[in-house]
Amino acid sequence: MSISKQHDLHKRRFGRNVGVGLLLVSFIVIVFGMTMVKVTGGDISGALQGDRGEQDGG
Amino acid sequence: MTDLSTNSTLETTQPGEAQFGDYFALLKPRVMTLVVFTALVGLLAAPVPVHPFIGFCAILFIAVGGGASGALNMWWDADIDQVMKRTAKRPIPAGRVEPGEALGLGLALSAFSCVFLGLATNWLAGGLLAFTIFFYVVIYTMWLKRSTPQNIVIGGAAGAFPPMIGWAAATGSVGIEAVLMFCLTFMWTPPHFWALALFMRSDYDDAGVPMLTVTHGRRSTRVHILVYTVLLAALAIGTGFTSIGGPVYLAVAVVLNGLFLKGAWEIFRRDEDASEADNFKTEKAFFKLSLLYLFAHFGAILLEAGLARFGLGGWA
Numbered sequence: 311m312s313i314s315k316q317h318d319l320h321k322r323r324f325g326r327n328v329g330v331g332l333l334l335v336s337f338i339v340i341v342f343g344m345t346m347v348k349v350t351g352g353d354i355s356g357a358l359q360g361d362r363g364e365q366d367g368g
Numbered sequence: 369m370t371d372l373s374t375n376s377t378l379e380t381t382q383p384g385e386a387q388f389g390d391y392f393a394l395l396k397p398r399v400m401t402l403v404v405f406t407a408l409v410g411l412l413a414a415p416v417p418v419h420p421f422i423g424f425c426a427i428l429f430i431a432v433g434g435g436a437s438g439a440l441n442m443w444w445d446a447d448i449d450q451v452m453k454r455t456a457k458r459p460i461p462a463g464r465v466e467p468g469e470a471l472g473l474g475l476a477l478s479a480f481s482c483v484f485l486g487l488a489t490n491w492l493a494g495g496l497l498a499f500t501i502f503f504y505v506v507i508y509t510m511w512l513k514r515s516t517p518q519n520i521v522i523g524g525a526a527g528a529f530p531p532m533i534g535w536a537a538a539t540g541s542v543g544i545e546a547v548l549m550f551c552l553t554f555m556w557t558p559p560h561f562w563a564l565a566l567f568m569r570s571d572y573d574d575a576g577v578p579m580l581t582v583t584h585g586r587r588s589t590r591v592h593i594l595v596y597t598v599l600l601a602a603l604a605i606g607t608g609f610t611s612i613g614g615p616v617y618l619a620v621a622v623v624l625n626g627l628f629l630k631g632a633w634e635i636f637r638r639d640e641d642a643s644e645a646d647n648f649k650t651e652k653a654f655f656k657l658s659l660l661y662l663f664a665h666f667g668a669i670l671l672e673a674g675l676a677r678f679g680l681g682g683w684a
Binding site: 319326328329330340343344347352 | 385386387388419421422425428487488
């Protein structure tokens with residue numbers, strides 16, 4: 311038994327929910343990016359290479 | 369600043385069922401373009417380099433803060449927006465968004481943008497953004513707009529802050545260059561808006577907003593446009609000899625201020641009969657030129673800053 315028929319209202323709400331979802335994902339990306347830049351002092355690749363160097367050196 | 373956006377694509381939506389675009393329209397996207405551009409110029413013209421991602425975040429948060437103040441403005445002004453043709457299709461008067469939703473969105477985004485701008489750059493920039501939102505919403509929208517014909521003059525300060533915030537985000541301070549960019553937008557706003565008021569004549573009358581055209585008459589508004597344009601031209605050309613100016617900026621400023629002064633003089637000389645006869649052609653042309661005027665001046669400041677990186681910009 312189907313619970314309910316797909317209504318135009320659901321389509322409109324789907325669009326709104328997708329928009330909110332994308333905003334939340336963008337927010338996570340921004341916070342992550344800001345954290346990386348602040349923690350590494352802006353030199354993300356250098357910090358990553360430093361990590362590898364430490365790992366290689368034991 | 370002006371917002372001429374209308375949202376015709378959503379007219380078929382049922383009342384109370386807002387779409388994502390309706391909430392976005394609350395943020396006055398067209399005004400946001402000016403905010404983003406001038407803030408970007410302030411950020412890039414500053415002598416302190418900013419990490420590209422931090423710079424991107426700073427501009428984003430300034431834009432969100434500007435959008436938040438737009439949402440709060442629409443919440444408070446829903447009654448007069450309904451009366452004016454230009455704004456009647458905005459989400460609240462059109463019934464697509466509840467006033468309380470706009471208030472909630474505006475407050476949440478205000479807090480978010482100020483805190484995150486402070487975290488991303490520095491608290492001077494975050495504080496300036498908070499003050500700008502307060503100035504636009506409380507001082508301009510709630511107080512001045514409905515109480516004095518000088519509403520545009522004083523309220524224009526809110527739209528002038530973004531380059532100063534961009535500069536503060538980069539440097540952590542407010543220098544004379546930031547003040548000059550502030551003054552440029554501040555002095556530009558009155559003639560820009562009064563030209564609009566001249567050809568959107570019945571809107572402000574109907575809404576009871578004490579625009580200069582309503583309280584002091586249209587002749588007085590034409591005089592005011594000319595006086596402010598003369599003052600603006602002196603400021604804009606004078607800026608060409610400062611540290612944010614240079615030969616490119618000065619050339620742009622001389623040409624555009626010449627055209628702007630010519631437009632203001634023509635507006636001053638015209639009477640209502642002549643304006644109505646050609647459907648406010650001169651006033652509309654002046655308004656369009658005013659948009660180009662501001663973008664070109666800030667574009668030239670940006671170009672000078674870019675050339676300076678190669679040892680070419682400015683007077684040095």
